Amino acid sequence: MSYVGPDFDPPQPRRSRRGPMTVALAALVPGALVGWLVWQAVGDPGGPSGAAASSSASSASPSSGAAASRTPSASGTDEGQRRSPSPSGASTGSGPSTAGGPAASGPLKGKVVVVDPGHNPGNFEHTADINRKVNIGTNSKECDTTGTSTNAGYAEARFTLDVARRLRTLLQQEGATVKFTQDGGRPWGPCVDERARIGNDAHADAVVSIHADGSAAGNRGFHVILPASVHSGDADTRPIVAPSRDLGERIAGNFVRATGSAPSNYIGGGTGLDVRSDLGGLNLSTVPKVFIECGNMRDSKDAALLTSGAWRQKAARGISEGIVGFLRG
């Protein structure tokens, strides 16, 4: 990935242990991470996962500090490499699936949500196909990447598909029409440009691309990636920057609430939000879209969460609630 250096500033003098962090968060994302702020206010400061962001920000433990000061690309953040899309994989099998039953009558009736399960479990066996370059507006990038995995071998592509399916069920219960970019029915891909096109062609009201990161051990927590303003070649994200931020902030806030996980301690300065201009899936989108990195598969504590079905259900619920809030306004 393209992140260099820690986003956290060294601890500043503070009067109370939580005050400054709360203020900083509030200033950075007004109203966005209300759930997180509430959690932080009531959470046990010494408690488990939750305290990660604030404690690492203020006391930079040896491990997380060291990890944070390294370049993410070195640590293998997978989104860094993946980025480029392309059509040929398009043929296949399940193609964009609409798997959904009859959209019920819920608050999201009439709304279309495209869910993009990052990568494809079959990408590992189709390296030539996924390495092919595709145009992402600003430049060309690989069609797709394999994604990362936990140290024990649980693949990100399995994780993303599982969370996506849980999310689909939840959104359909709200009445939404849900479409997938792939549902495990094709041998590889699709390429990132095709993933974007599926959302565009569906005239989606919201698109979320689901991932888990592959960063250094000690790096923990989730972050939502928002599209930067990009206007180059086939990419023009200017119309979607603001609504995508709204969508992303709502997902981040609800993800904290649903999972109890803290925002990333290595990207986003504790906000749980990041902005990028190098992801084809965002650059080529013409509809509101965000990525979410649900956790770091290469950290053992995060991996324990990511490999838990119960936790993945919470993750899906957090994402769903964020989308519902965005679509209901």
Ligand SMILES: [Zn+2]
């Ligand atoms: Zn990924």
